[in-house]
Amino acid sequence: MACETCGSHNVTRRDVEGHLLFECNLCGALEGDDQAIARVYDLRRGRERGFDDAISPLALALESAEVFRIVQATGGDPQSNEAPALMFRLTKNDNAYIERLLRSIELANRKTRLRWLIELSLQNSIVYILRPRFWRPPSEIGPEDIEVAIKDLRQLATQLRRDLALSWWR
Numbered sequence: 001m002a003c004e005t006c007g008s009h010n011v012t013r014r015d016v017e018g019h020l021l022f023e024c025n026l027c028g029a030l031e032g033d034d035q036a037i038a039r040v041y042d043l044r045r046g047r048e049r050g051f052d053d054a055i056s057p058l059a060l061a062l063e064s065a066e067v068f069r070i071v072q073a074t075g076g077d078p079q080s081n082e083a084p085a086l087m088f089r090l091t092k093n094d095n096a097y098i099e100r101l102l103r104s105i106e107l108a109n110r111k112t113r114l115r116w117l118i119e120l121s122l123q124n125s126i127v128y129i130l131r132p133r134f135w136r137p138p139s140e141i142g143p144e145d146i147e148v149a150i151k152d153l154r155q156l157a158t159q160l161r162r163d164l165a166l167s168w169w170r
């Protein structure tokens with residue numbers, strides 16, 4: 001088998017980020033299942049941006065709407081009891097995009113374990129913070145709660161990506 005990108009025959013089938021793919025040892029191009037390759041490239045793109053793997057798909061999906069700028073993406077860490085959160089600004093002065101995002105979050109909330117909400121904070125201009133609600137005082141939130149929140153991130157990313165392709169988002 002030859003690499004479709006550079007023509008090299010030095011291609012190996014291996015596990016790439018949990019997906020069995022063909023990887024060219026010369027140019028690094030990947031071949032195999034398109035969806036798996038897209039996920040691998042997303043992970044790598046997210047890492048280049050400094051996003052944790054857990055929040056990378058959601059952060060990239062949000063940015064792909066081209067009206068939000070990520071200020072901070074926290075993937076969450078059960079050991080330090082840090083909940084995942086996505087802080088962002090709106091780059092277009094148009095609340096309709098927040099409305100659309102809220103609608104997507106509402107749809108995702110039917111499938112997530114926790115309820116996710118968007119908080120507003122004033123830092124020179126308005127900063128939006130997407131975060132889970134734990135329904136208990138911060139002192140009682142444990143690593144298992146954080147793990148549940150981290151698992152929800154995938155659902156949120158899937159929902160947002162799906163919605164962004166629909167007419168009501170554009």
Ligand SMILES: [Zn+2]
Nearest residue numbers: 003006024027
């Ligand atoms: Zn190649």
